[in-house]
Amino acid sequence: MKRLICILVCISLMLSCCALYSCGEKKNPDGPVAYVLAEKGSAYSLSLAENFKLAFEEKGGNVTMETFPAGTTGFSEYFSKSIDVGADVIFLPNSIATAPDLLKSAKDLGIEVPILAGDTWESSVVLDAVHETGLEVYCITFFDEGDTTEKAGEFVTGFRKFVTENSEYYEMNGETDMVAAVSALGYDSYNVAMTAIRAAIEDKGEKVTSVDVAKALWDTDLDGITGKIIFDENGDTITNSTYIKKAKTDGTGFEFVKVQTVDNHAKKGTAPKYEEEGISIDTDNRRITVGVYEPTTGDDSAGGKQELLGIIYAHSLDNKVEIDGEEYEVVLNVSDNGSLVEYALATSTKLVEEKSLVVIGSYGSGVSIAAVDVFEEAGLPAIGASCTNADVTFGNDYYFRATIVDSFEGDVMADFALDIIDTEKE
Numbered sequence: 001m002k003r004l005i006c007i008l009v010c011i012s013l014m015l016s017c018c019a020l021y022s023c024g025e026k027k028n029p030d031g032p033v034a035y036v037l038a039e040k041g042s043a044y045s046l047s048l049a050e051n052f053k054l055a056f057e058e059k060g061g062n063v064t065m066e067t068f069p070a071g072t073t074g075f076s077e078y079f080s081k082s083i084d085v086g087a088d089v090i091f092l093p094n095s096i097a098t099a100p101d102l103l104k105s106a107k108d109l110g111i112e113v114p115i116l117a118g119d120t121w122e123s124s125v126v127l128d129a130v131h132e133t134g135l136e137v138y139c140i141t142f143f144d145e146g147d148t149t150e151k152a153g154e155f156v157t158g159f160r161k162f163v164t165e166n167s168e169y170y171e172m173n174g175e176t177d178m179v180a181a182v183s184a185l186g187y188d189s190y191n192v193a194m195t196a197i198r199a200a201i202e203d204k205g206e207k208v209t210s211v212d213v214a215k216a217l218w219d220t221d222l223d224g225i226t227g228k229i230i231f232d233e234n235g236d237t238i239t240n241s242t243y244i245k246k247a248k249t250d251g252t253g254f255e256f257v258k259v260q261t262v263d264n265h266a267k268k269g270t271a272p273k274y275e276e277e278g279i280s281i282d283t284d285n286r287r288i289t290v291g292v293y294e295p296t297t298g299d300d301s302a303g304g305k306q307e308l309l310g311i312i313y314a315h316s317l318d319n320k321v322e323i324d325g326e327e328y329e330v331v332l333n334v335s336d337n338g339s340l341v342e343y344a345l346a347t348s349t350k351l352v353e354e355k356s357l358v359v360i361g362s363y364g365s366g367v368s369i370a371a372v373d374v375f376e377e378a379g380l381p382a383i384g385a386s387c388t389n390a391d392v393t394f395g396n397d398y399y400f401r402a403t404i405v406d407s408f409e410g411d412v413m414a415d416f417a418l419d420i421i422d423t424e425k426e
Helices: 002-021 043-058 076-084 096-108 124-133 150-164 167-172 181-207 210-217 301-317 341-353 365-370 372-378 406-425
Strands: 033-039 062-068 089-092 115-117 137-141 222-224 227-229 241-247 254-261 287-294 320-323 326-336 356-360 382-384 399-401
Touching (some): 033 076, 043 406, 062 076, 076 096, 096 124, 096 301, 124 137, 124 241, 137 406, 150 167, 181 210, 181 287, 181 301, 181 382, 287 301, 287 341, 301 326, 326 341, 341 356, 341 365, 365 372, 372 399
Parallel strands (some): 382 399
Antiparallel strands (some): 137 241
16 A cells, blocks of 8 residues: 555656656647746646647647745756756746746746746836846837827827926835836726716716616727727737836846737627626715725735826826716725735725726736625726736726736747847847
8 A cells, every 4th residue: 555655756746847847748849849837826827838839839839837836036056957857938927026036046047038027027126127238138018108199109208207206106116217007007907997977977967876887898899009909808918019028237227129919819808797886976075996906015016006106197187076966076085906926816806895996907917816706796807907817807897907918928929039039049
């Protein structure tokens, strides 16, 4: 019996190692190699890593994937594996908080291949780390602050003025006037919310509820600064392209590299049959509350604050609605989820109890997923500005998304990884 147990344990360990290190023969012995390092327990990191792996291998590449425990600060042993497998590119779908330690370890180990990251890395934190290491770092993003179209240009100019003239906002933005993509997404998400609120009010007047806003969101068709926003059957924005940027080695900013496009055959969605009563507006005080569910503390606070700034800026430009000839004030109610799933219940419940008509957020997929049931039970729609995990919206009739999903992002980054490998080998 002991021998049988020992054999079973060994088999289990072998299977675990294969899953962790993608051991065994390469799917394509002559194909390019990517090394992927994700964080255990992170919905965002694991989902994006798996989607990249799937797409890269489907396109003829080989992937070695590892995971590290939360709180890890030294990554030399992991990057040694990337050298052992002969990685042509490294993909790090991780939070901003881990970026400095990841890049320092990569530099210390002499990593010279391109490093790719997900949408979270467009941050001054990453620029500082790149400046210290000189590594070649690329990230996917949703907005180009160098966009010369009239609408985007007006946003960039206005946002920069907004943050530089207010010391609190300037600090929240990492003491820089950069326009992060998540700020643009926060801006668009607020405008989507206001568009839906006005459409619901036109239909229901002062009897409007949060459920009416949810219904109106399904009919949204908004030309945002990050692109056209129309929701598909899952509540996700229908798009087929996004941006790739490279961190300047002097730490002064991100430079536009290219627009990366993949096929998207999604169709416009329709509202389901809602049965919840929803949350009514405050007619006594003529007030409409827009809840903001973002991390302003914790590991994701840097990105959460930049997303929040986009929301605040949009609110500063549009904060009144009219109902039956009476002016109503639109107020923001910010609830800090602390970047932690265990805080999600309390902070999302607060937004329900304080009678939000719609919620925006959160930066971070894990905390967004953790709030799904609270919002659904209350009949309260939420618009995820930058959370990319498919589980945020899939099967959740009250959660919408103003950005791409991990499957799309993984496909885009796999395409770009192969492009850059080909370029490096020429």
